[in-house]
Amino acid sequence: MHILIATDAWLPQVNGVVRSLQNTAREAATLGARIDFLTPLDFRTVPMPTYREIRLALATPGRVARRMDEIGADFVHIATEGPIGLMARRVCLGRGQSFTTSYHTRFPEYLSARAPVPEALSYAWLRRFHNAGAGVMVSTPTLEAELRERGFRNIMRWSRGVDAELFRPRPYEELDGLVRDLPRPIFLSVGRVAVEKNISAFLDLDLPGSKVVVGEGPARAELQARHPNVHFLGLKEGEALARIYAAADVFVFPSLTDTFGIVLLEALASGLPVAAFPVTGPRDVIGEAASGTPVGILADDLRQSALGALELDRxxxxxxxxxxxxxxxxxxxxxxxxxxxxxxxxxxxxxAVS
Structure with a gap:
């Protein structure tokens, strides 16, 4: 099986979409399948308005078609709804070629947080985009139910994983030196520092000990100025990130819009209980543990969740x-x-028979 994945989310971006695609491609090779990518690295790019860290590809149908032909895959999967995804979809429809898509990001909510665009209008566009494919993959049951209600068809489940060898509890000498020496308890948040991640809900909490934020984004400078007592560590990856997770006491996930939240699994694998709101993503990931020993607390009162998570079994x-x-x-x-x-x-x- 040879699959081409067309994606606007790619390196040097660091986010859940990129991690999911990279890990899926790596595992696919061990299963006898080959995955190639069509990404912004194949084209000239321009910075995304209001979010310069993200580069948008100047893709055209002709160039995308030529690149697809060069790769020569058996199947096409469109991972994002950006310029590359749009052009790949157009090429497939023009050729009568079936394709699949995935719904990774709540763009209607993200867009409405930055501009006066009605969510209903954005969802209508997304429904048209995805319903043209042979199937749209989503990460959780809650998101599946929500999209079905909004008229999305042929929905398929595609969950997420975690590298449990990298993200693991660690002895004292392997912990991040800065984080481990902060006043306890240590409350950690990892993710893009942007308005749509609702990080202010974490930063505004009255909590004992220390707050640590890992990640970059357009809101960092403003938030860091407003919260001088919070430790902003910037972007961390791999071993450096894993050592930070293992040094903390509770993982706080304030997002209201994530469709899954791979960082939830990274934190749990590191032995960190989770505090989050009872929304899509946390409700599916953490909620699945409700029948056993709790590994997180979901509540509308995030402070209550964060303090309660301190008592949970790592x-x-x-x-x-x-x-x-x-x-x-x-x-x-x-x-x-x-x-x-x-x-x-x-x-x-x-x-054809009909």
């Missing part, structure tokens, strides 16, 4: 995270590709 958090593997995630993705294209072929054959 070993239980780690054990729960081990249920989420990138291999299982990739098997699910590859199965969805086969199912969607078989369904599309059957529909074409039925139409």
């Amino acid at each position: 070993a239980a958090a780690r054990a729960y995270a081990l249920r989420f593997t990138w291999r299982a995630c990739t098997e699910q993705f590859l199965g969805n590709i086969e199912t969607a294209h078989a369904r599309a072929n059957a529909a074409r054959q039925q139409a």
Whole structure:
């Protein structure tokens, strides 16, 4: 199986979409499948208005079509709804070629947080974008139910995983030196520092000990100036990030718009209980542990959740995270590709007979 994934989210961006795609491609190779990417690195780019860290590809249908032909994949998956995703979709529709998509980001909510654009209008556009494909992959049951209600069709589940060897509890000498020596308890948040991540809900909390923020984004300078007692560490990846997770006491996830939140699994695998709002993402990831030992607290009062999470069992958090593997995630993705294209072929054959 040879799959082309068209994505506007790619390196040097650091986010859940990029991590998901990278880990899926790596695991796919071990399963005998090949994944190639069509990304902004293949084109000239310009900075995204209001968010210069993100580069938008100057993609055209002709250039995208030529690149798709050069790659010569059997299947096309469109991961994002940006310029590359739009052009790949246009090429596929023009050729009568079936494709799948995935819904990673709540763009209607993100856009309305930055501009006066009605969410209903954005969702109508997204529904048209995704319903043209043979299947749209989503990460959680809650998101699936929500999109079905909004008229999205052919929805398929594609969960996420965690690198439990990298993200793990660590002995004192392996902890991040700066974080481990801060006044306890240490409350950590990891993610893009932007308005749509609702990070102010964490920074404004009256909590004992220390608050630590890992990540970059357009709101960092303003928030850092407003909260001089918060430790902003900037962007961290790999081993450096893992050592920070392991040095903290509670992971606070203030986002109201994430569709999953891979950082939740990274924190849990590191032995960190989670405090979050009861919304899509945390409700699915953390909520699944409700029948066993709790690994997080979800409440509308984020301060209550953060303080309550201090009492939770770190070993239980780690054990729960081990249920989420990138291999299982990739098997699910590859199965969805086969199912969607078989369904599309059957529909074409039925139409030809009719």
